[in-house]
Amino acid sequence: MHNKVVFRAAKAALELGLPTLCFDFRGAGKSAGTFASGIGERDDVRRALDHLSTRFPGLPVCLMGFSFGSWVGLGVGATDPRVSTLVGLGLPVSSSDFTFLLEVRKPKLIIQGTRDEFGPRPEVETLYKSLAEPKRIHWVEGADHFFAGKLDEVQKVLRDFLSATMGKVRTA
Numbered sequence: 283m284h285n286k287v288v289f290r291a292a293k294a295a296l297e298l299g300l301p302t303l304c305f306d307f308r309g310a311g312k313s314a315g316t317f318a319s320g321i322g323e324r325d326d327v328r329r330a331l332d333h334l335s336t337r338f339p340g341l342p343v344c345l346m347g348f349s350f351g352s353w354v355g356l357g358v359g360a361t362d363p364r365v366s367t368l369v370g371l372g373l374p375v376s377s378s379d380f381t382f383l384l385e386v387r388k389p390k391l392i393i394q395g396t397r398d399e400f401g402p403r404p405e406v407e408t409l410y411k412s413l414a415e416p417k418r419i420h421w422v423e424g425a426d427h428f429f430a431g432k433l434d435e436v437q438k439v440l441r442d443f444l445s446a447t448m449g450k451v452r453t454a
Contacts, residue, residue: 349373
């Protein structure tokens with residue numbers, strides 16, 4: 283939760299007035315529990331969605347995830363009807379299976395660095411080509427997995443995508 287990519291993704295959503303919830307998976311940071319190989323972490327995502335749907339009933343939800351969080355979060359968001367839009371940042375396609383996204387018809391955005399060591403361009407392009415529409419990919423030229431030196435671009439692309447797919451949400 284406390285890294286620059288997650289911070290910038292949350293900031294892009296907040297700029298549009300979208301309610302935003304960031305959290306650490308079990309066993310990460312100051313959270314309780316222990317790492318559960320993605321299974322328990324998916325339960326964490328479901329609980330976060332429960333909280334959002336109770337606190338902001340009826341509002342559309344965009345589920346965003348970075349790195350391991352993209353694999354876990356998008357896995358839940360792909361089938362959860364409360365989630366209308368999906369964003370994956372720094373997909374670790376070399377170590378994680380994203381085929382659960384193949385038939386998903388929700389709007390999807392992938393933001394990936396061209397020098398991401400955990401998501402090499404050829405592997406991400408193969409995945410992207412197989413995804414159902416609507417979909418969009420944005421390559422951040424020269425960026426590594428953490429988008430070092432390119433976070434302004436990531437935030438702008440994300441804000442533009444969210445604006446187009448979700449609009450400005452009023453919570454009061």
